[in-house]
Amino acid sequence: MPLLRVPEPYDFELSTQRFRRWGRDPANLWEDEALWRAVGGREVRISEADGGVDVEPLDVEIGTTVRKLLGAEFDLDAFYAFAATEPVLSRVVPELGGLRPPLAPDPFESLVTSITAQQVSLHAAFAIRGRFIERFGLPAGRVWAFPTRERVAVADEPELVELGFSRRKAEYAVGLARADIDLDALGSVPDEEVKAQLVALRGIGEWTAEWFLARHLARPRAWPVGDIGLRKAVAHFYGDSDERVARSRFEPFENLSAHYLLAALYSGVGS
Secondary structure: OOEEEOOOOOOHHHHOOHHHHOOOOOOEEEEOOEEEEEEOOEEEEEEEEOOEEEEEOOOHHHHHHHHHHOOOOOOHHHHHHHHOOOOOHHHHHHHHOOOOOOOOOOHHHHHHHHHHHOOOOHHHHHHHHHHHHHHHOEEEOOEEEOOOHHHHHOOOHHHHHOOOOOHHHHHHHHHHHHOOOOOHHHHHOOHHHHHHHHHOOOOOOHHHHHHHHHHOOOOOOOOOOOOHHHHHHHHHHHOOOOHHHHHHHHOOOHHHHHHHHHHHHHHOOOO
8 A cells, every 4th residue: 555654753543533532524534443535536545554654545636635634744843842841741742742633634624614613512513514524525435525615605504504503604604615715825825814814704703713724724823712622721731721821831833732732631641
């Protein structure tokens, strides 16, 4: 099976926990000890291997998507050097070595995923997202391609409500699909401009914009203010429930700090 190299350090089992913890994800399906993803209409199997991951089939398009999905662009070495100087991170990061937070390869997927997670539990969000994917996406073997922006743009909002979206969230998702914004172009502009363009859209607030920076663009300074899980993690490890104030503690590695604190909280590491 073709090998796709992922920068070391990399722990496949640890890094893919998100796809198992909160429920079944038809677009990023964990099954038979492998991660499955649809790329270009093809079913792709991703499994653990020495030096990276085995990917079948593998070509340039698939390799680019899989590297994005697996968080290959994160600079873990620089973050680990920083974490060694921070009292809490210096305890928890060594126990989570090789964790590369997964990223959403597509900007529309990233934003719709965040919309489904607004003000609900992650278990509920994954269930709603799963029904949405299977209703509007296309199957590729055992896995489903995340619905395209073009498909959602012609959907009726009541169709999304039937899947578990609130009426407002249905409006947000369909409105995003129809919005006059080039989501791909956001990758070439600074963080503050990305946030300004996104929060101008109905239903997209600071929290959603920050997660877009964090989980699609992999921007180092992203910090999802208002995130309940992050607030709990900061309170648990630092005794301070104000995650907005805590942000400066982790400069300039807010994104990876947030992901490692959340992973530590959920895994019981460093408690």
